[in-house]
Amino acid sequence: MKISKVVSAIPPSQTLAIDAKAKALVADGKDVVSFGPGEPDFDTPEAVKNAAKAALDAGLTKYSPAPGFPELRKAIATHYQRDYGLAYEPAETLVTCGGKHAIFEAFLALLDPGDEVIVPAPYWVSYPPMVEIAGGKPVIVTTDESTGFTLTPEALGAAITPRTRMLVLNSPSNPTGAAYPRAALEALAKVVVERDIVVLTDEIYEYLVYDGFEFVPFVSVAPGLKERTIIVSGFSKTFAMTGWRLGYALGPKEFVSACAALQSQSTSNMPTFAQKAAVTALALTAGDLAPMIDAFARRRELILRLLTAIPGVTCFRPQGAFYVFPNVSAYYGKRDGDRVIENSFDLSDYLLEKALVAVVPGGAFGADANVRLSYALGDADIERGIGRIADALAALR
Numbered sequence: 001m002k003i004s005k006v007v008s009a010i011p012p013s014q015t016l017a018i019d020a021k022a023k024a025l026v027a028d029g030k031d032v033v034s035f036g037p038g039e040p041d042f043d044t045p046e047a048v049k050n051a052a053k054a055a056l057d058a059g060l061t062k063y064s065p066a067p068g069f070p071e072l073r074k075a076i077a078t079h080y081q082r083d084y085g086l087a088y089e090p091a092e093t094l095v096t097c098g099g100k101h102a103i104f105e106a107f108l109a110l111l112d113p114g115d116e117v118i119v120p121a122p123y124w125v126s127y128p129p130m131v132e133i134a135g136g137k138p139v140i141v142t143t144d145e146s147t148g149f150t151l152t153p154e155a156l157g158a159a160i161t162p163r164t165r166m167l168v169l170n171s172p173s174n175p176t177g178a179a180y181p182r183a184a185l186e187a188l189a190k191v192v193v194e195r196d197i198v199v200l201t202d203e204i205y206e207y208l209v210y211d212g213f214e215f216v217p218f219v220s221v222a223p224g225l226k227e228r229t230i231i232v233s234g235f236s237k238t239f240a241m242t243g244w245r246l247g248y249a250l251g252p253k254e255f256v257s258a259c260a261a262l263q264s265q266s267t268s269n270m271p272t273f274a275q276k277a278a279v280t281a282l283a284l285t286a287g288d289l290a291p292m293i294d295a296f297a298r299r300r301e302l303i304l305r306l307l308t309a310i311p312g313v314t315c316f317r318p319q320g321a322f323y324v325f326p327n328v329s330a331y332y333g334k335r336d337g338d339r340v341i342e343n344s345f346d347l348s349d350y351l352l353e354k355a356l357v358a359v360v361p362g363g364a365f366g367a368d369a370n371v372r373l374s375y376a377l378g379d380a381d382i383e384r385g386i387g388r389i390a391d392a393l394a395a396l397r
Contacts, residue, residue: 010129014364018348022358033385034358035373038174039242040322042292048239051280055273066268067260068095068248069275075282076248084217094256095275097267099204099234099247100126106200106230106249107134109258115165120151121366122325124174124202136165140366145316149178153187157195166198169218172205175365175372176325177318179209182216189222200230204247207238207289209320210297227252237321238289239281244274296322299375299382306386310393322376325362329369334396341396344368355392357385
């Protein structure tokens, strides 16, 4: 059977591929330490689970409107007013099948063939393929540690062409954990308004920030941004609800209406009882979330200390999310017997095969000098896994 050219060109997600390899080894009885998954190792809060159970008992198992359960759309708007002082109407919100779905729909709704989308690298693995599926052209702009893995206004301005339609911002970032302070966002906003482009801002790690860093929604830093900004977030990371597949987007009414039409012809709607539970999630307080965030903060310190103790390994200190992105290129060119470690893919394969440790190659994120490790796992596993990495790297010649 002939597969379409568009789908044939889609690369598999490296994060999911690594996770599948690791799980296959575990199924064979291997003791694998996996730093691959991008999901919290905490359970969904009891209040959220109880709300889902109550919704099921109440018979909320039918269709909801395509753009989402009205109560949840109102709760999303209330969250942005309460926490950030941003005035959104429920009609400017959209419930989706996870944050990934919201991003995918945004590209489909806003891009025409040949439109350019500026994607700062390192980037989340799915941004470029999604742009291409929608008929657009990803324009990759490389960032590095010298700018804290953030895009500068000068680099943004230089990347804009007459075909530029959109900029993608991810703060805090997957894979680096880098986050944009207010001043940096204000500088980018000037370019965005002057050059008349749309911004898709992926803010799914908004609550997961450390060292007193203040998360600031991009749309709040300057006048004139709301009508040109799509906010994407969701419940997976903050509320440990990855398997619930609930996300959302906020944007102009015409955008939401377009995406609602798209959903009406694809997913129809998200599970109604899960949407009811998500209303409860948005009502949780900082105190409810503090234990998980504090645990991530402690693990971040642990994994940074262990990684930077390995000769030749350097690591940016992330301000948010639950990833570290160490530079391991000092080990490229070294050998494991007859095999030469030439890049992050080779090194990741070597660590999984020889050390039974799963990491994600940085090349999948547009930064081949690095690998990504999630610290959404227990302290003992972090210590054991980094110890294995240290021994495996020391064995290279």
